[in-house]
Amino acid sequence: MSMQHDAIRRGSKAALAYALALLATAFFAFPIFWMFTSSLKGDEIITAYPPVWIFAPSLQNYVKLVEDLGIMTMFINSSIIVGLSTCLAMISGTLAAYALARFDIKNKQMIAFEVLSIRMLPPIVSVVPMFILARWLGVFDTYWLLIAAYALAGLPFVVWVMRVFIQDIPQSIEEAALIDGCSRVEAFWRVTLPLLMPGLAATMVIVFMFAWNEFLLASMLTSKAAKTLPVIAANTLNAKSIAWGMASAAGVVMSLPVVVLVLLMQRYLVRGLTLGAVKG
Amino acid sequence: MSMTSISTPQVVAGADKAQRAGERHTGWLLLTPAFVLMNAVGFFPMVYSLYISLTNYNPTHGGNARFVWLDNYASALLDIQFWHAIGLTFVFVTLSVGTSLVLAVLLSLLFNLRYPGFFLLRTIILIPMLITPIAVGIVWRIMMMPDLGVLNYLLTLVGLQPLLWTSSSSTALLSIILVDIWQWTPFMFLIVFAGISALPKSPFEAAAIDGAGPIRVFFSITLPLLKPVIVIATLLRIVDAFRTYDTTFIMTRGGPDFATDLVSVYLQRINFRFFDLGYGAALSWITLLIVTIIILIFTKLSGFTRIISEKENR
Numbered sequence: 001m002s003m004q005h006d007a008i009r010r011g012s013k014a015a016l017a018y019a020l021a022l023l024a025t026a027f028f029a030f031p032i033f034w035m036f037t038s039s040l041k042g043d044e045i046i047t048a049y050p051p052v053w054i055f056a057p058s059l060q061n062y063v064k065l066v067e068d069l070g071i072m073t074m075f076i077n078s079s080i081i082v083g084l085s086t087c088l089a090m091i092s093g094t095l096a097a098y099a100l101a102r103f104d105i106k107n108k109q110m111i112a113f114e115v116l117s118i119r120m121l122p123p124i125v126s127v128v129p130m131f132i133l134a135r136w137l138g139v140f141d142t143y144w145l146l147i148a149a150y151a152l153a154g155l156p157f158v159v160w161v162m163r164v165f166i167q168d169i170p171q172s173i174e175e176a177a178l179i180d181g182c183s184r185v186e187a188f189w190r191v192t193l194p195l196l197m198p199g200l201a202a203t204m205v206i207v208f209m210f211a212w213n214e215f216l217l218a219s220m221l222t223s224k225a226a227k228t229l230p231v232i233a234a235n236t237l238n239a240k241s242i243a244w245g246m247a248s249a250a251g252v253v254m255s256l257p258v259v260v261l262v263l264l265m266q267r268y269l270v271r272g273l274t275l276g277a278v279k280g
Numbered sequence: 281m282s283m284t285s286i287s288t289p290q291v292v293a294g295a296d297k298a299q300r301a302g303e304r305h306t307g308w309l310l311l312t313p314a315f316v317l318m319n320a321v322g323f324f325p326m327v328y329s330l331y332i333s334l335t336n337y338n339p340t341h342g343g344n345a346r347f348v349w350l351d352n353y354a355s356a357l358l359d360i361q362f363w364h365a366i367g368l369t370f371v372f373v374t375l376s377v378g379t380s381l382v383l384a385v386l387l388s389l390l391f392n393l394r395y396p397g398f399f400l401l402r403t404i405i406l407i408p409m410l411i412t413p414i415a416v417g418i419v420w421r422i423m424m425m426p427d428l429g430v431l432n433y434l435l436t437l438v439g440l441q442p443l444l445w446t447s448s449s450s451t452a453l454l455s456i457i458l459v460d461i462w463q464w465t466p467f468m469f470l471i472v473f474a475g476i477s478a479l480p481k482s483p484f485e486a487a488a489i490d491g492a493g494p495i496r497v498f499f500s501i502t503l504p505l506l507k508p509v510i511v512i513a514t515l516l517r518i519v520d521a522f523r524t525y526d527t528t529f530i531m532t533r534g535g536p537d538f539a540t541d542l543v544s545v546y547l548q549r550i551n552f553r554f555f556d557l558g559y560g561a562a563l564s565w566i567t568l569l570i571v572t573i574i575i576l577i578f579t580k581l582s583g584f585t586r587i588i589s590e591k592e593n594r
Binding site: 034212 | 304307310313315316322323325329340406407411414416423428429433462466471474509513519525526543544545548560561571575580
């Protein structure tokens with residue numbers, strides 16, 4: 001009798017948990033579903049009331065993005081800017097992280113916190129001086145400006161996360177290589193670096209994500225030649241009659257690379273996002 | 281410090297003082313690229329911005345900038361619109377981060393039951409934080425259309441009154457807070473869930489033996505053990521919520537009637553619509569000061585520095 005009672009209670013607890021979990025998932029998934037389906041609708045279906053749930057999907061909006069808006073150019077701009085800035089942040093940041101983790105340097109802690117303070121700095125503060133200096137130096141609306149700005153923004157992630165990953169690798173492994181006659185560089189290249197690969201990949205995805213999604217600096221420091229995807233997507237809303245379908249399609253095109261990359265690299269996501277403070 | 285020098289390899293390799301000095305040079309050499317980047321792109325523009333904030337520089341006025349000392353800062357103190365924006369931002373951050381945190385803890389407890397299929401649902405819930413904020417603004421603007429939007433359709437479907445969402449100054453702020461909660465609860469959920477998964481089992485077993493109820497267990501065991509993780513997630517979220525710009529820019533541009541005029545939106549208007557760059561720089565320094573003070577108060581109250589230094593010394 002009591003066993004049966006227990007089973008009923010367990011069953012109803014599971015039913016309640018599933019109901020709540022599905023409700024939560026619906027709340028977080030619905031706008032994504034709506035963006036995706038809107039990108040396949042014509043504008044007259046998007047603004048139909050009551051909303052249309054079943055319709056003949058069309059790739060018209062994506063075609064218009066490429067043909068009318070020339071989104072390929074912005075896709076290439078974004079890829080070059082984000083790719084190079086990510087590389088720059090990864091290289092300079094990993095070197096610094098290695099120095100902070102392995103070398104006997106004065107004021108280590110202070111240096112680390114100086115790097116961290118970049119993470120705290122709102123871009124709205126740095127955008128004005130960057131705007132003025134960029135015009136003065138003649139780099140306004142070029143790749144270089146955004147590459148430098150995004151590399152800086154990625155730096156605190158790389159330094160802090162890679163420092164933790166490097167500290168996690170037992171120093172004895174490197175020491176053994178040194179005793180075997182490897183130079184410091186060889187020991188790093190042949191022994192430490194291969195072990196760091198998963199950490200590097202995870203950090204890279206996060207630096208990539210922040211640069212790829214960035215809008216404020218991109219919209220203020222470019223005007224034409226170096227326009228990135230978020231800027232052109234925001235521009236689709238400026239026209240007199242807003243092209244909702246095209247805007248949704250631009251949203252999908254922009255978001256897809258990040259969603260795919262991050263979901264593939266989920267393993268160290270928590271550690272990366274918390275700058276190494278929480279192990280995921 | 282002495283601990284680290286003992287464990288560095290050159291001691292093992294039997295190095296003398298000179299060699300150690302060489303190692304130190306290598307260390308600084310490795311730090312150089314990061315330092316160059318930080319100073320050229322970070323520090324130097326900031327110093328320059330401090331200088332600009334003491335002038336009346338405005339590129340649309342043609343002529344040269346005049347040094348006005350602290351005039352900009354004095355006008356900022358009397359700028360009602362600015363303090364309105366600061367106040368709104370404070371409300372925005374408090375409500376958004378507070379609600380996200382509560383939701384994240386509840387979701388973590390729920391998903392920690394780990395029924396079959398929960399992993400998939402958890403992965404789906406992560407997606408909003410990965411969507412480009414501009415795209416988030418676009419889709420919510422479509423859904424929140426007062427006459428034609430799907431949200432009002434769903435509200436009337438369950439027998440509720442339709443809302444004006446971002447079109448009315450009384451609901452606009454709450455609407456953009458809702459969007460922020462939607463996008464960033466997944467971020468906090470991800471971190472808090474990692475924290476819950478890593479909790480030790482023994483305190484819970486002890487509590488079960490003592491016969492403590494689930495609510496008691498949550499408040500006296502789970503929550504205290506989770507505190508470091510919660511503090512880190514909240515701090516990162518506060519830092520980012522203060523700079524919220526993209527979604528608000530897309531959805532309301534600060535309107536209607538300045539109801540969503542967050543400080544970043546207001547600064548943007550001063551800087552790039554009126555090109556009052558000297559004044560804008562002064563305002564951004566005041567904003568930075570306020571945000572820094574709030575973050576310092578938070579770190580002090582939450583014991584953040586203690587949490588971090590414990591990690592450092594482990």
